[in-house]
Every structure is written in C-alpha cells, then in structure tokens.
Amino acid sequence: MNEYTSGAPREPGSQWYDNEAGPLVRPYAMTGGRTRSGPTGVRFDLIALVTLDPGAAGADGDTTLGPEHRSLVDLCRTETQSVAELAAGADLPVGVVRVLLGDLLELGRVTVSRPVPPAQLPDERILREVIAGLRAL
Numbered sequence: 001m002n003e004y005t006s007g008a009p010r011e012p013g014s015q016w017y018d019n020e021a022g023p024l025v026r027p028y029a030m031t032g033g034r035t036r037s038g039p040t041g042v043r044f045d046l047i048a049l050v051t052l053d054p055g056a057a058g059a060d061g062d063t064t065l066g067p068e069h070r071s072l073v074d075l076c077r078t079e080t081q082s083v084a085e086l087a088a089g090a091d092l093p094v095g096v097v098r099v100l101l102g103d104l105l106e107l108g109r110v111t112v113s114r115p116v117p118p119a120q121l122p123d124e125r126i127l128r129e130v131i132a133g134l135r136a137l
Contacts, residue, residue: 030068030096042105044098046084049113052076064107068092068100073109080113 052073065073068090075081075089087097104110 030066030092030100042102044083044101044112045115046094047082047115049080049082050076050086050101051080051111051113053108053111055108065104065109066100068096069104069109072097072100072104076110 050072071090072086075086081089083094083097083101086101087094090097092100101110101112105112
C-alpha cells in the first residue's frame with residue numbers, strides 16, 4: 001500500500017503525483033467520463049488529418065479548454081497531423097485524443113480531413129495503365 005491507496009488521510013502539501021511516473025491523471029478525468037466524441041459520437045480514424053482552423057480564435061485565453069485540449073491545439077499549430085501523431089505528441093491514449101478532438105471540432109478550433117474510403121480509390125489496374133502510358137511518353 002502507498003499513500004494513495006492506504007485510505008490514510010493525506011498530509012497537507014503532499015504531492016498528487018508519482019515522482020517516477022509523472023502526473024497521474026486518469027483518462028476518464030481528462031474526458032469527463034466520456035468515451036465517445038461529441039453528441040453524435042463521431043469516430044476519428046488514426047490516419048485522419050487534423051488542421052488548426054485558421055478562423056478560430058486563439059486558445060491561450062479560452063477557459064473552456066482544458067490543458068489537454070490546449071496541448072492538441074499547440075501541436076496542430078505548426079503543421080497538419082494525424083490523430084495517431086497527435087496522440088504520440090501529446091503522450092495521451094488514442095481514445096482520449098479522439099474525445100478531445102471531438103470537443104475541438106464542435107468548438108470550431110480544428111478541421112478534420114477523413115481518409116478516402118477504399119471503394120472510392122481508383123482501381124490498381126487503371127493506375128498501372130497510367131504509369132505504363134507515362135513511361136511510353
């Protein structure tokens with residue numbers, strides 16, 4: 001048992017984090033207990049591209065955004081990134097990032113470009129014919 005699980009009262013000034021692991025904040029605390037993003041439960045693919053909306057106001061003074069939201073906005077500020085890259089850059093679980101991105105999307109802070117479904121991609125045979133035609137030039 002440690003000071004967090006013993007049930008003993010905490011001493012004033014004691015730390016809420018583990019020195020080796022860093023701050024301990026459970027994923028459900030970051031998302032307010034939500035497991036789906038937005039009211040419609042939009043699910044973001046790992047390769048969906050997230051871009052900071054140029055018309056969105058700065059997130060620095062926004063009190064509606066939590067620190068994790070601001071971290072994602074800061075990561076998008078430099079360049080467009082995939083959901084997987086944002087999760088790695090923010091050091092957060094992908095599920096948490098998906099919920100937080102849903103919040104940012106609803107607030108108009110980011111735009112998301114979803115990947116093209118495989119049914120809409122050109123046939124491989126057509127691509128090979130195009131390549132062959134280009135080589136023939």
